[in-house]
Amino acid sequence: MLDLALGAHRGGFHLQVECKLTSDWTVIFGPSGAGKTTLLRLLAGLDRPEQGRIALDDRLLADTASGLHLPPGRRQTSLVAQQTALFPHLTVAANVAYGLHSLNAASRSTRVAAMLELVGASALALRWPESISGGEAQRVALARALAPAPRLLLLDEPFSALDGVASDALLERLQRWLSENRVQTILATHDVTDALATSAEVLLLREGRLVALGPAAQVLAAERDRIAQRLGTP
Amino acid sequence: MDWQAFALSLRLATVTTLILLAIAVPLAAVLVLGRSRWLAALEALATLPMVLPPTVLGFFLLVLLGPRTAVGRGIATLLGHPLAFSFEGLVVGSVIYSLPFAVQPLVAGFASVDSSLVDAARLLGAGPLRLVSSILIPLARRSLLAAVVLSFLHTVGEFGVVLMLGGDIPGATRTLSIVLYNQVENFDYAAAGRTAAILLGMSVLALALIYSKTQSRASGGSRGSKRHA
Numbered sequence: 001m002l003d004l005a006l007g008a009h010r011g012g013f014h015l016q017v018e019c020k021l022t023s024d025w026t027v028i029f030g031p032s033g034a035g036k037t038t039l040l041r042l043l044a045g046l047d048r049p050e051q052g053r054i055a056l057d058d059r060l061l062a063d064t065a066s067g068l069h070l071p072p073g074r075r076q077t078s079l080v081a082q083q084t085a086l087f088p089h090l091t092v093a094a095n096v097a098y099g100l101h102s103l104n105a106a107s108r109s110t111r112v113a114a115m116l117e118l119v120g121a122s123a124l125a126l127r128w129p130e131s132i133s134g135g136e137a138q139r140v141a142l143a144r145a146l147a148p149a150p151r152l153l154l155l156d157e158p159f160s161a162l163d164g165v166a167s168d169a170l171l172e173r174l175q176r177w178l179s180e181n182r183v184q185t186i187l188a189t190h191d192v193t194d195a196l197a198t199s200a201e202v203l204l205l206r207e208g209r210l211v212a213l214g215p216a217a218q219v220l221a222a223e224r225d226r227i228a229q230r231l232g233t234p
Numbered sequence: 235m236d237w238q239a240f241a242l243s244l245r246l247a248t249v250t251t252l253i254l255l256a257i258a259v260p261l262a263a264v265l266v267l268g269r270s271r272w273l274a275a276l277e278a279l280a281t282l283p284m285v286l287p288p289t290v291l292g293f294f295l296l297v298l299l300g301p302r303t304a305v306g307r308g309i310a311t312l313l314g315h316p317l318a319f320s321f322e323g324l325v326v327g328s329v330i331y332s333l334p335f336a337v338q339p340l341v342a343g344f345a346s347v348d349s350s351l352v353d354a355a356r357l358l359g360a361g362p363l364r365l366v367s368s369i370l371i372p373l374a375r376r377s378l379l380a381a382v383v384l385s386f387l388h389t390v391g392e393f394g395v396v397l398m399l400g401g402d403i404p405g406a407t408r409t410l411s412i413v414l415y416n417q418v419e420n421f422d423y424a425a426a427g428r429t430a431a432i433l434l435g436m437s438v439l440a441l442a443l444i445y446s447k448t449q450s451r452a453s454g455g456s457r458g459s460k461r462h463a
Binding site: 044046071072073074077078079081083085086087088089098099101144145148 | 348350351353354355356357358359360361364368369372373
């Protein structure tokens with residue numbers, strides 16, 4: 001369970017969110033500029049909130065009152081963004097192995113192979129990031145994020161470069177794996193079809209404020225009706 | 235040709251460059267990755283020797299390291315001799331004087347590394363040391379090369395600080411630049427021409443090295459340190 005109460009200023013933008021996310025799979029839905037990426041960066045520990053606290057399964061990750069701010073690498077949290085950020089000087093396999101520094105070479109290789117297989121990128125292991133496509137890079141970035149066995153996975157519109165069929169298949173396989181490995185996942189998207197594709201809890205974010213939190217069908221009913229109306233209009 | 239001065243210049247430049255790298259790499263990383271409000275002041279301090287006249291810096295160091303200050307007396311007690319007019323004194327002066335020439339290329343190089351790569355490494359558990367060694371240095375290796383070459387050449391060609399702080403002691407503080415100055419003062423232009431040609435040749439070679447690496451990058455001929463899992 002992720003328990004958060006956060007306030008953060010970024011230029012003229014103010015984010016204020018307070019909620020408890022209990023579902024294994026939560027979608028943060030909102031238009032561009034709603035604060036989705038800001039929220040994910042705060043959860044990942046890449047940015048510091050001005051005030052508030054974050055707790056993952058009763059373990060405090062950040063608490064401005066006590067000055068606690070666990071660095072990103074100590075939160076058991078992974079983030080995959082639209083920008084894959086693969087290390088260009090490392091092979092695909094070395095990229096996936098980067099977060100497995102504490103494992104011995106044999107365990108590391110086994111883990112890398114398993115993660116690449118999960119995302120359907122085994123054939124890319126010895127390739128360089130510059131020689132693979134955008135969709136392949138997103139799969140590799142996902143494998144790299146999952147390799148250290150995070151407790152919390154943050155996905156910031158990570159499947160934008162995948163075509164629909166590939167994205168659906170990967171999402172299905174990913175959800176099954178995450179569920180088996182008890183990884184709580186938060187997916188940020190501005191695409192309502194992404195949000196409706198899963199039976200997730202949806203957090204509706206608008207202008208830095210939490211507007212609604214609940215089942216997708218309920219929270220996104222208005223969005224679904226709006227799209228249906230648009231599609232029905234000649 | 236004064237081979238003793240030539241060897242001394244190379245020795246001074248090598249020692250200075252190694253010390254500068256040990257200081258400049260972490261300093262540049264702190265300047266790029268740090269969040270402290272004092273970073274601007276720290277960067278200004280590290281850049282100060284670039285705009286300070288060498289003779290002024292040499293004079294300050296001569297006074298600071300001389301017997302009139304507690305620092306100078308302390309060092310003299312520790313080493314058994316004063317730092318001024320010694321090879322070690324020249325190293326101290328050269329490190330301070332060439333510091334910006336090592337720090338600035340590294341700051342530019344580290345800052346040019348995509349911040350999303352730094353974020354990714356931090357998320358994957360990289361601490362500051364691993365971040366610098368496995369991400370910043372490999373991706374800014376041409377800046378590292380530039381820092382090495384500039385520090386080395388700047389030290390080889392340094393005159394004002396060397397003359398002020400070291401004087402002209404054969405085998406201890408007489409570098410090629412001092413030799414060139416002496417040759418000109420003695421109207422031995424032929425010898426001065428040879429000494430100047432050596433200094434010029436070293437500079438041209440070093441710049442050719444830097445630009446050849448830059449060219450190979452532009453043409454996509456180098457990915458750098460390839461590491462396999």
